[in-house]
Amino acid sequence: MLYRFHQYINEKKVSEFYHDELNPKFWTKKTNKDGSIDWVFDKNIRKKLLKIADDFYSKFEDTIGKPKIVDIQLTGSLSNYNYTDYSDLDVHILVDFDKIDAPKKVLKSAIDGIRFIWNLRHDVKLRGHEVETYMQDEDEPHTASGLYSLMDDEWIVKPQFDPPTVDPADVQTKYEGIASDIDKLESKLAKDKLPADQAKLLFSRANKLKDKIMKMRKEGLSEEGEFSVGNLAFKKLRNKGYIEKLIDTISLAYDKIYSE
DSSP, rough: EEEEEEEEHTSSTTTTTTOOOOOOOEEEEOTTTTTEEEEEEEEHHHHHHHHHHHHHHHHHHHHOOOOOEEEEESGGGGSOOOOOOOOOEEEEEEEEESSSSSOHHHHHHHOOOOOOHHHOOOEEEEETTTEEEEETTSSOOOSSSSSEETOOOOOOOOEOOOOOOOOOOHHHHHHHHHHHHHHHHHHHHSSSSSOOOHHHHHHHHHHHHHHHHHHHHHHHHHHHTTSSSHHHHHHHHHTTTTHOOOOOOOHHHHHHHHHO
């Protein structure tokens, strides 16, 4: 049976996927004189995010120079109604890449490398949510149903409350099946003495399962959007730690193939 999200949020079935307000850790509801609703972003969090973004951007100065920042934006589920306890504060720093004297491929590689080192050295959390920083070309297309300028302290794209239709039983069934497969793989790899041929087989199965999960999410997003069964099942697997468990299982299987 299909439900509108607000019907079963009260039943606590899939409340982790959609809410009737923005995250109250960061947003305060404001009612305007005309009765319309607005959302005010926490000024202290905004100040910290701008400082983090500036510190992150300063790491690029020796590599690509430091052209003027066009905007610093908050995007993703924490600027929308579909946040979870595991959502990141996605902060995008917009720069005009044409003002950087470097080929686009080289530039992207340098940016990815610096961002990797930054995330390796820093694990910043604000009110329980990790801060993820990105550098983005100002001309790069970015589709978002909720987009907030931290620099200007105003909405670029104001999110609309529009609960989607979904079958929570389908999400749970898909989640439980894949979670069970991951648990079984982990259990088999836990044996102290595992022949290399069995480790190779489990390594192959774990990689196929990873590919299956990513295909499920990709097809779900392309065919039905972020509230497809495939994408919601993926989110639940990630939130419950199963994606990380699968990656660890693949690494363990590899080690057991070559260990003596």
